[in-house]
Amino acid sequence: MASSPTAISALNFTNPILPRRPSSPSMLIPRAMAKELYFNRDGSTTRKLQAGVDMVAELVGVTLGPKGRNVVLQNKYGPPKIVNDGETVLKEIIAAGMNPVQVARGIEKTANALVSELKLISREVEDHEIAHVAAVSAGNDYSVGNMIADALRQVGRKGVVTIEKGKCTENNLQIVEGMQFDRGYLSPYFVTDRQKMTVEFHNCKLLLVDRKITNPKEMFGILDSAVKEKYPIVIVAEGIEKEALAPVIRNKLRGVLKAAAIKAPAFGERKSHYLDDIAILTGGTVIRDEMGLSLEKAGKEALGSASKVVITKDSTLIVTDGSTHEFVEKRVSQLQELVKNSEEKFQKKLLSERIARLSGGIAILQVGAQTQVELKDKQLRIEDALNATKAAIEEGVVVGGGCTLLRLSTMVDGIKQHLDNEEQKIGAEIFKRALSYPARLIAKNAGVNGNLVIEKVLSNDDIRYGYNAARDCYEDLVKAGIIDPSKVVRCCLEHAASVAKTFLTSDAVVVDIKELEPIPRRPPMPPIPRRPSMPTSGINPIGF
Missing domain, CATH: 3.30.260.10 (TCP-1-like chaperonin intermediate domain)
Incomplete structure (x- = not known):
C-alpha cells in the first residue's frame, strides 16, 4: 500500500538551522596540489603565456568567417597542438629593454580612442537587418x-x-503569454539544474505577498498543500527573513518540497503594481494584510498558476497557458485609459511599461x-x-567581415600623435597590427591571400566596401547583409587591450603541476573451478 506524502508541518519546520550536508571522505581531507613557479628573468613567463595565446588564436582563428572550419574539442588526454608561426612582437619589445608598463598604457589609450571612433561610425539596426545579424552569427x-x-x-x-x-x-517558433523581470532566486539551494544554475518548474503555483515574511509558521498552510498535492511553488514576496527561509530550503534539500523564493521586483508603489500584474497574469491574489487577507489564513485559491517558471540568479521568467488572456486584455485597456488621462510624463512612462509587460508576450524558439x-x-x-x-x-551595427577593425587601424597613426612617449606609440603600433588580423584570417580561411585583400579594401575610401568571403568578391557589405553588432566589436577592442596589458605586465606565473595518474591494471580473472568428475560405472563412454 502506497504511503501518503508527509505533511510539511509534521517535519522539524521551526528549526532555523540548515542541516549539514554529508561530506565524502575525499572532501574531509583536502589534498594540496603542488605548484610550479615561472619568473620572467629568463623570459620563461613570456614564452609560456605566448604559447597559450598562440594556441587560443590558432583554434579560434580557423572558425572565423563564412568559410571557417569546425573545431573538435577534446575533453581529456592532452591539449591541442600549439602552432607558433607568427612573429612574437611582445617578446621582442621586452627583450629590447622597453618599459612594459608604458607599452601597456599606449595600448589602453589607443583602445579607448578607437572605442570613441567606433561609436561615431555605428548606426541603429533596421528591422530588415535583424535577420542578417542573426544569420551571420549562426x-x-x-x-x-x-x-x-x-x-x-x-x-x-x-x-x-x-x-x-x-x-x-x-x-x-511559439508565442505565449508571460513576463520576465530582473529578480533571481534568494538562495542557490533552490537550483534544480546544477549545470545551468537555474530553477525550472512546470505546472507550478505562485504565492504573491506584498510584505516581508518573518515567521515560517505563516506559510504552514500553503506549503502543506504543496507537499500533499505534489506541485512546485514559487514564493514572491517583498522579502523573506533567514528564519523563515531556512525551513523552506531544508525541506527542499530533503526532497519533501519543490519550492523557490524570489524577491518581488521594484520598490514601493511600483512593487505593488508589479505584484498586481503578476496576479492578473497568473490568476492569483496578492496577499495584503490591509485588504483583510493574511498569509496564515490564505488557502490554495489565492495562488497563481504558471505552465513554466525559470529562475536564474538575476532574472525570473513566468510563462502561462493563456487561460487568463481575457483578464489581461481588460487590465491593459484600463491602463491605456490611465495613460490618456495622465498628465505627468513619469506616470505615463510607468503605465506604458506595465502595458508592455502584460501585452508583450514571450517568444519561445x-x-x-x-x-x-x-x-x-x-x-x-x-x-x-x-x-x-x-x-x-x-x-547598433557596423560593417562586418573584419572591415570595421581594418578601417579603425587607419586611425591609429593620428592617435599616436597624442601619446606621451615612444614606448606608448609602440603600444599603439601593436594594436594597429592586431586590428588587421581578423580580416586576414577570414581571407585565409576562404583560401585567399589576406595581404592582397587588406590592400584592396583599404584602397577604397567607401567604409561599406569590403571582401565577401562567402561569394569571393568585393562589394558593398551592408547591402550584402554582412554587418556586425557594434557592441561585439567594442567588447573585442576592450577585452583585447585588457588581455594584452595583463600579458605585458606579468612577471611571474604560478600554475598547478599536472600529476599523471597511473592507469589501473585490471585484476586477473579468478581461476575457473574444475567440475567434479562423474562417478564411473565401468562402461566406456559412447564416441561420436
Missing part, C-alpha cells in the same frame, strides 16, 4: 536568422525570447534535431545569434 544560417527576426517582430525589440528543446526535428549532438550544436548557434541580435538592438 554561421550564415538564414532559417535561424529569419526565425529570430520573426520572433522579435511579434514580441517587440525589447521583448522576451527564450530557447528550449523542441518536440520534432524542425525548429519552431523550439530547437529541433535528429540527434543529441546536433541539438546541442543548434542550441549554441541559436544562442549566439540571439545574443548578437540583442547586442545589435542595444548599440
Whole structure:
C-alpha cells in the first residue's frame, strides 16, 4: 500500500538551522596540489603565456568567417597542438629593454580612442537587418536568422525570447503569454539544474505577498498543500527573513518540497503594481494584510498558476497557458485609459511599461534535431545569434567581415600623435597590427591571400566596401547583409587591450603541476573451478 506524502508541518519546520550536508571522505581531507613557479628573468613567463595565446588564436582563428572550419574539442588526454608561426612582437619589445608598463598604457589609450571612433561610425539596426545579424552569427544560417527576426517582430525589440528543446526535428517558433523581470532566486539551494544554475518548474503555483515574511509558521498552510498535492511553488514576496527561509530550503534539500523564493521586483508603489500584474497574469491574489487577507489564513485559491517558471540568479521568467488572456486584455485597456488621462510624463512612462509587460508576450524558439549532438550544436548557434541580435538592438551595427577593425587601424597613426612617449606609440603600433588580423584570417580561411585583400579594401575610401568571403568578391557589405553588432566589436577592442596589458605586465606565473595518474591494471580473472568428475560405472563412454 502506497504511503501518503508527509505533511510539511509534521517535519522539524521551526528549526532555523540548515542541516549539514554529508561530506565524502575525499572532501574531509583536502589534498594540496603542488605548484610550479615561472619568473620572467629568463623570459620563461613570456614564452609560456605566448604559447597559450598562440594556441587560443590558432583554434579560434580557423572558425572565423563564412568559410571557417569546425573545431573538435577534446575533453581529456592532452591539449591541442600549439602552432607558433607568427612573429612574437611582445617578446621582442621586452627583450629590447622597453618599459612594459608604458607599452601597456599606449595600448589602453589607443583602445579607448578607437572605442570613441567606433561609436561615431555605428548606426541603429533596421528591422530588415535583424535577420542578417542573426544569420551571420549562426554561421550564415538564414532559417535561424529569419526565425529570430520573426520572433522579435511579434514580441517587440525589447521583448522576451527564450530557447528550449523542441518536440520534432524542425525548429519552431511559439508565442505565449508571460513576463520576465530582473529578480533571481534568494538562495542557490533552490537550483534544480546544477549545470545551468537555474530553477525550472512546470505546472507550478505562485504565492504573491506584498510584505516581508518573518515567521515560517505563516506559510504552514500553503506549503502543506504543496507537499500533499505534489506541485512546485514559487514564493514572491517583498522579502523573506533567514528564519523563515531556512525551513523552506531544508525541506527542499530533503526532497519533501519543490519550492523557490524570489524577491518581488521594484520598490514601493511600483512593487505593488508589479505584484498586481503578476496576479492578473497568473490568476492569483496578492496577499495584503490591509485588504483583510493574511498569509496564515490564505488557502490554495489565492495562488497563481504558471505552465513554466525559470529562475536564474538575476532574472525570473513566468510563462502561462493563456487561460487568463481575457483578464489581461481588460487590465491593459484600463491602463491605456490611465495613460490618456495622465498628465505627468513619469506616470505615463510607468503605465506604458506595465502595458508592455502584460501585452508583450514571450517568444519561445523550439530547437529541433535528429540527434543529441546536433541539438546541442543548434542550441549554441541559436544562442549566439540571439545574443548578437540583442547586442545589435542595444548599440547598433557596423560593417562586418573584419572591415570595421581594418578601417579603425587607419586611425591609429593620428592617435599616436597624442601619446606621451615612444614606448606608448609602440603600444599603439601593436594594436594597429592586431586590428588587421581578423580580416586576414577570414581571407585565409576562404583560401585567399589576406595581404592582397587588406590592400584592396583599404584602397577604397567607401567604409561599406569590403571582401565577401562567402561569394569571393568585393562589394558593398551592408547591402550584402554582412554587418556586425557594434557592441561585439567594442567588447573585442576592450577585452583585447585588457588581455594584452595583463600579458605585458606579468612577471611571474604560478600554475598547478599536472600529476599523471597511473592507469589501473585490471585484476586477473579468478581461476575457473574444475567440475567434479562423474562417478564411473565401468562402461566406456559412447564416441561420436
